[in-house]
Amino acid sequence: MHAAVITFPGSNCDRDLAVAFEKAGARVSRVWHKDTELPQGVDVVGIPGGFSFGDYLRCGAIAANSPICRAVVAHAGRGGYVLGICNGFQVLTETRLLPGALMRNAGLKFICRPVTLNVATTDSAFTGGYHAGQSLRIPVAHHDGNYTAGPDLLEQLRDEDRIAFTYAEPVNGSAGDIAGVLSENRRVLGMMPHPERAAEDAHGSTDGRQIFAGLVGALTDA
Amino acid sequence: MKARVHVMLKNGVLDPQGEAVRHALATLGFDGVNGVRQGKVIELDLAETDAEAARAQVARMCETLLANTVIESYTVEIV
Numbered sequence: 001m002h003a004a005v006i007t008f009p010g011s012n013c014d015r016d017l018a019v020a021f022e023k024a025g026a027r028v029s030r031v032w033h034k035d036t037e038l039p040q041g042v043d044v045v046g047i048p049g050g051f052s053f054g055d056y057l058r059c060g061a062i063a064a065n066s067p068i069c070r071a072v073v074a075h076a077g078r079g080g081y082v083l084g085i086c087n088g089f090q091v092l093t094e095t096r097l098l099p100g101a102l103m104r105n106a107g108l109k110f111i112c113r114p115v116t117l118n119v120a121t122t123d124s125a126f127t128g129g130y131h132a133g134q135s136l137r138i139p140v141a142h143h144d145g146n147y148t149a150g151p152d153l154l155e156q157l158r159d160e161d162r163i164a165f166t167y168a169e170p171v172n173g174s175a176g177d178i179a180g181v182l183s184e185n186r187r188v189l190g191m192m193p194h195p196e197r198a199a200e201d202a203h204g205s206t207d208g209r210q211i212f213a214g215l216v217g218a219l220t221d222a
Numbered sequence: 223m224k225a226r227v228h229v230m231l232k233n234g235v236l237d238p239q240g241e242a243v244r245h246a247l248a249t250l251g252f253d254g255v256n257g258v259r260q261g262k263v264i265e266l267d268l269a270e271t272d273a274e275a276a277r278a279q280v281a282r283m284c285e286t287l288l289a290n291t292v293i294e295s296y297t298v299e300i301v
Binding site for chain 1: 235236238239242286287288290292293
């Protein structure tokens, strides 16, 4: 399984994300935002957390219009997998690969702490290794994680079983306490919590590891 | 030719920053502020000299980058 991890100016979780993929058994290529193409044979693209382009204009907006993101949108259009974490989730909503938008936290504070998530669907390569309703301990670190979606979109996401994770209790004002959503074809996942920071014993939790292991397993068998 | 873009959260989208400003104003003794909405003003200096062409060009910029039309609306003013 071949993963590509993108680095934008201001990304700060790119190395951690690459390490999490590597430890799960993936081959990882690091990709710069000015590159216009992904490496040959990439199965999954990881868009890391951080503050791409200083969060100028809107979080993720400038990154979403960078040369590499055109290649990422094309990759997703071909049925390729994409995992966007934190700022990566913001980038994915800005590219419209995922619906909704991430606004300033309802309490206006930057929130950096472990939270409890519930696995809301196991029907994806990302979440297939968990059991439905399983509680996970994974940290969040964001200022703009307040998932905003109108009633119609919320209903659609629920009907189509596309909510991947919810917060066990309100964290940032997100509609429906949504922490992560899937694309229509279930191959693009955006989530605010950081599974790459809950992937090794030294992290204090390994609950995030299964996302990477599950992807590697699903894409290696394929 | 210069253009000015106003980007605001759409009606119905909760604006936590505007709410915080409203609370701060009340704390300072400014009574009677029923609501505050916070947005952005973006000024552009354009090579285009035709006002209608400039307006169309800036609208495309808004749709592509300057506004997130999922949650924001924009107005373009040619000045």
